[in-house]
Amino acid sequence: MEQINVIKVGGAVVEQPEYLDELLCQFAALPGHKVLVHGGGRSATRIASQLGVESKMVDGRRITDEAMLGVVTMVYGGLVNKNIVTGLQARQVNAMGLTGADMNLILSHKRPVRTVDYGWVGDVDRVDGALLSDLIHKGIVPVVAPLTHDGQGHMLNTNADTIAGEVACALVPFFDVTLTMAFEKNGVLLDPDDDDSVIPGISREMYARLKAEEVVSGGMIPKLDNAFGAIDRGVKKVIITSAVDIAGNNGTILQ
């Protein structure tokens, strides 16, 4: 089966010109089939603030009211996505920007209100992997913004890590999938204060032990749960690495 890399990049890397340039070079240089999933939260917060729209967060998750939905639709679907697409086109990568609404790629439903009302936030129901596979086999490189839709006329804000995981799983019937989660750190660290303490590989047993010993904690736990969940669903390999090393040579590999 052919290989594919699904790369998720978030944070400052997709939002600051000097980093973005380096990221696009690295991404363009990756051989073979690939998909890029991006975030954009910093830009959304900044532009929301300039527009007088308050950014409300609960446990690090954004509350998406009507005004904020407009902002993320502009920023993720327009500004960040199109900057990446234009930059990749200049590097001979035939990129196409997509939200979940485009060609009905990712259908979701508005998250039910339990203890917190997250507003216009979507939990993914299905990703059209066959459609993506078809585009990819035509030489197109999908660039996916963290927006989905409910099929009833509402765009919904959806976590980019979640989108990357769901996209990776939807491609499993068509490719041998590697999912790369690129972020600010160099990988999963043995010592959170030492950027050189990357754990090169983590098995499921080791993960259980690292959690019990509280070596892994906080925001890293949902990231790793998400990663092992993807492996359960057929993704061959997950790499957690630095956004300036998206080939993942020095990151943490989960298998």
Place this chain on the structure above:
Amino acid sequence: MEQINVIKVGGAVVEQPEYLDELLCQFAALPGHKVLVHGGGRSATRIASQLGVESKMVDGRRITDEAMLGVVTMVYGGLVNKNIVTGLQARQVNAMGLTGADMNLILSHKRPVRTVDYGWVGDVDRVDGALLSDLIHKGIVPVVAPLTHDGQGHMLNTNADTIAGEVACALVPFFDVTLTMAFEKNGVLLDPDDDDSVIPGISREMYARLKAEEVVSGGMIPKLDNAFGAIDRGVKKVIITSAVDIAGNNGTILQ
């Protein structure tokens, strides 16, 4: 040859929820192959103003400096485009939003500075009609934002009427093309103050006479020049009509 309708809508219609809903209903009801090209200038001006970005115009044309390029990329490529796509998906139209950068659809070059420096404005070099035709034959309905790119990493702001004309012409080898330009008036008016004075049909000879007699003047002249230019390049019919009558039953037909 199969028929296709290329519909350009601009102004308030794509930017105000109550009008947009009516437009999307009408567009969804159009039978056969179709493409939607949209504007979004009013939203761009409003959001630019909220962000403290000044809207500079010369003879009704926008000057696109760096800050304004960011705004139109967000607003045209994100907010307006994705609202339309999401709304069409809810009406069982398999819409896909596109800028010129996506899949390298529309290549342009930055307009050279002569008397006026328009900034990051693109004049169209080519539209990939074969790519559009391929998508359309798969049942996809392209929704095109008025943004192009130069292949060197720059998004460029491009007039939506121009995009619609170029898209229509690029589809001529693949379809019998009707181009519909929908706007605030009901069509080309014999008396600009009388909305009921629509001229039902204008031939090229009649257009020359109407210009000489100054019945047609101002902003209508570039619109009609653009329309007859499209006919010269093989478009079968151009309809100038109201944005609340995109089927064009009561507009002006040019052939």
